[in-house]
Amino acid sequence: MFRILGNKWSCHLLYYFADTASVTATTDELVTHLIQHETTAGPDDTTRVKTELHHKHFPKLAAAGVIDYDPRDETVRYHDGTPLEAVETLAARME
Numbered sequence: 001m002f003r004i005l006g007n008k009w010s011c012h013l014l015y016y017f018a019d020t021a022s023v024t025a026t027t028d029e030l031v032t033h034l035i036q037h038e039t040t041a042g043p044d045d046t047t048r049v050k051t052e053l054h055h056k057h058f059p060k061l062a063a064a065g066v067i068d069y070d071p072r073d074e075t076v077r078y079h080d081g082t083p084l085e086a087v088e089t090l091a092a093r094m095e
Contacts, residue, residue: 003060010057012037014066017078027053027074 016033017023031049058069058076068077 008038009034010061013057023078023080025076030076
């Protein structure tokens with residue numbers, strides 16, 4: 001849980017779902033969100049961000065039971081109500 005919250009990209013993915021009414025998103029929507037909110041990524045980094053999400057962040061979040069990721073149609077489904085959600089809310093306030 002702390003490894004996930006210790007990574008800004010993973011936190012911003014959780015913030016995305018906390019700030020929207022939807023529990024599903026496309027990979028492209030999440031890439032756009034990260035590029036808009038993360039200072040280390042710019043519009044020219046779209047492919048790099050998408051690749052890193054696919055290979056690093058989505059698998060960690062899925063293993064923690066926070067999301068389901070379908071790489072075939074590039075959709076992410078967020079599982080609200082997990083223990084991580086309460087900690088994420090605290091992390092957002094501290095940031």
